[in-house]
Amino acid sequence: MALERTISIIKPDAVAKNVIGEIYTRFEKAGLKVVAAKMKHLSTKEAEGFYAVHKERPFFRALVEFMTSGPVMIQVLEGENAVAKNRELMGATNPKDAAPGTIRADFAESIDANAVHGSDSLENAAIEIAYFFPATEVCPR
Numbered sequence: 001m002a003l004e005r006t007i008s009i010i011k012p013d014a015v016a017k018n019v020i021g022e023i024y025t026r027f028e029k030a031g032l033k034v035v036a037a038k039m040k041h042l043s044t045k046e047a048e049g050f051y052a053v054h055k056e057r058p059f060f061r062a063l064v065e066f067m068t069s070g071p072v073m074i075q076v077l078e079g080e081n082a083v084a085k086n087r088e089l090m091g092a093t094n095p096k097d098a099a100p101g102t103i104r105a106d107f108a109e110s111i112d113a114n115a116v117h118g119s120d121s122l123e124n125a126a127i128e129i130a131y132f133f134p135a136t137e138v139c140p141r
């Protein structure tokens, strides 16, 4: 198994609900370590850049508006199969389809306000980590 790093973002809805700690506990219990973290209120430009792959999708404007509606908590998670493990902890994009016990099933309101983001591949994880964290802000391995 491979030691991987991935990006997790606790979205504005979950930050407003004051469940950062509860979500961190799930990462810890699953063996994922936080190796970088910052809280940030994203600008429109930052959110547009982060979600650029979705810019032609019908939900793009709503997504950017939501992601800039309040502060987010951004972290790099490290662990065995971190990318897939984090996606598993998150649950399906739409909380209505998310498996019981997942973060989205327990804390998300809707497909828009869905509590967390997680990188969907190792390749995108590297791009997303570099988007938010200069190398000096991530703990060395």
Ligand code: RTP
Pocket: 054, 059, 063, 092, 093, 111, 112, 113, 114, 116, 117, 118, 119, 120
């Ligand atoms: P994320 O990127 O936030 O981790 O979520 P995801 O991979 O599960 O979903 P993705 O397809 O990458 O979509 C990014 C975010 O856009 C919103 N979305 N809305 N209304 C819609 O049909 C729709 N589809 C996606 C969601 O908030 C999703 O998390």
Ligand code: MG
Pocket: 118, 120
């Ligand atoms: Mg995605």
